[in-house]
Amino acid sequence: MNLTSGRPHLNNLVRIAPGALELGRPLPWNVYDADGNVLLRQGYVIQTNSQLEQLFERGRFKPRKIERPQEEIVEDNRERNPFADYPDLLQALEATLNAITNADPSAQKQLMGLTRIIERTCMESPDASLALVHLYSLGPTIHEQILFYAILCQFIARQFGLDESRISVLTAAALTANLALAPVANQLNASNKVLTPEQRGVIRKHPERSIQALRAAGIDNKLMLTIIAQHHEQADGSGYPEGLSGTGIRPEAEILALSERYVAMITKRAYRNRMNVTDARKMIATLADGKFRPAIPKALLQVLGEYPPGTLVRLDNNEVAVITRRPVRAFGPFAKAILGPGGNRYSGTFERDCSVPEFNIQALEEPEVMPSMDFSLIWNYRS
Incomplete structure (x- = not known):
């Protein structure tokens, strides 16, 4: 069932229909260009109408085969x-x-x-x-x-x-x-x-x-x-x-x-x-x-738990992180920092044990639009 890690066969890619994607919502699947290269990974959040239009124009996705028993x-x-x-x-x-x-x-x-x-x-x-x-x-x-x-x-x-x-x-x-x-x-x-x-x-x-x-x-x-x-x-x-x-x-x-x-x-x-x-x-x-x-x-x-996996939080060091794991004994919950204290986007993933004072949870983070994330990368899966 997993998306393949390699480039999909071009015959398996189809255009994205208008209405299939929404502003402010994570992509449900990887988006490819006409040559089969990944344009955007699952979890990317479309921020503007112009981005949306470009995806409808250039984007392709791999449809699922529902006929399989x-x-x-x-x-x-x-x-x-x-x-x-x-x-x-x-x-x-x-x-x-x-x-x-x-x-x-x-x-x-x-x-x-x-x-x-x-x-x-x-x-x-x-x-x-x-x-x-x-x-x-x-x-x-x-x-x-x-x-x-x-x-x-x-x-x-x-x-x-x-x-x-x-x-x-x-x-x-x-x-x-x-x-x-x-x-x-x-x-x-x-x-x-x-x-x-x-x-x-x-x-x-x-x-x-x-x-x-x-x-x-x-x-x-x-x-x-x-x-x-x-x-x-x-x-x-x-x-x-x-x-x-x-x-x-x-x-x-x-x-x-x-x-x-x-x-x-x-x-x-x-x-x-x-x-x-x-x-x-x-x-x-x-x-x-x-x-x-x-x-x-x-x-x-x-x-x-108090902070379920998938929720966004602001830490005491002012980073924004996504909860990835619930507490284990005296440790956690655990999170991956995605935005730095100044609001800059981290290029990698940085695990934070929220039981450590520096990374204690200050508050839930409720942005108007969810920040983009590569879910498989954050949860350490091979995409």
């Missing part, structure tokens, strides 16, 4: 690089949801293959996997959001203490619970108008409709369908569709619900600004009081 992913034993794999995971997710919608006989194998590769990625590269959620959370598409839900479910479930078989079912549920919302979610997120009754109906019925599509595709795991059916119920009885409460709701359903809520908190919408991680953590802490089993919000807070 996704069960083959399970046999891919290379080192996982979540950043290089990111576009492939998104395309595999889109192909899997389409297969379910079309009742394709391979839908279940595709879903289980994708579930396993996400599990393996999170196990082998936990900090980088969490970083994906935060680096691409500015304005994610519905497929990005769904991938983030699955990643967060992996970590929360393990911290909560679920066994591996239940975590696998939960991850598959996270990937498919919003199947019925996928065609309209991007439009809803981009709207700053009050939802119409029809739109509210679509939202309230999406668990049931997603379940119907899964059953039609031959996917009928009882626990998985129960998680999907219950993932908008709330412990105080105020959820939907059944108004369940307390232990009537599966813990897996609450883990999925909390994952969705956290992603919504840190994501920008047309009708509201995003929260920073400090405010989101405070909000999560309040959810232990009646909305969720208390242990589930606590598990998410433990997973994230």
Whole structure:
């Protein structure tokens, strides 16, 4: 699944379509020129409209091959690089949801293959996997959001203490619970108008409709369908569709619900600004009081730490750094400095142990536009 480190075959490169890239958002893949040379690496942030126009004019990218049976992913034993794999995971997710919608006989194998590769990625590269959620959370598409839900479910479930078989079912549920919302979610997120009754109906019925599509595709795991059916119920009885409460709701359903809520908190919408991680953590802490089993919000807070991987911080020496690893015993969190005290861009990467006084975290850094980063380089992956 990884992008190759060498020059791609020219026949594999296609022009970038207008609308595929956005100002202020990290590139989801490497951009090449017509000769196959890298123009910009994944993680570069386009700053101006003129840059954007030049990329549409000159830029090429390597599209993913969605026709490949996704069960083959399970046999891919290379080192996982979540950043290089990111576009492939998104395309595999889109192909899997389409297969379910079309009742394709391979839908279940595709879903289980994708579930396993996400599990393996999170196990082998936990900090980088969490970083994906935060680096691409500015304005994610519905497929990005769904991938983030699955990643967060992996970590929360393990911290909560679920066994591996239940975590696998939960991850598959996270990937498919919003199947019925996928065609309209991007439009809803981009709207700053009050939802119409029809739109509210679509939202309230999406668990049931997603379940119907899964059953039609031959996917009928009882626990998985129960998680999907219950993932908008709330412990105080105020959820939907059944108004369940307390232990009537599966813990897996609450883990999925909390994952969705956290992603919504840190994501920008047309009708509201995003929260920073400090405010989101405070909000999560309040959810232990009646909305969720208390242990589930606590598990998410433990997973994230005070400064989750992928967040930007200003250090006491006035450098700007990106958190790369969570604390280990008495050390960390660890970060890579990307901007010097005077705002100059570092050409290399410099690791900082934030438990060292000089590199203590002064504050979260919330720039209007995220600075460009070479994610694979910062997290020490071969790109």
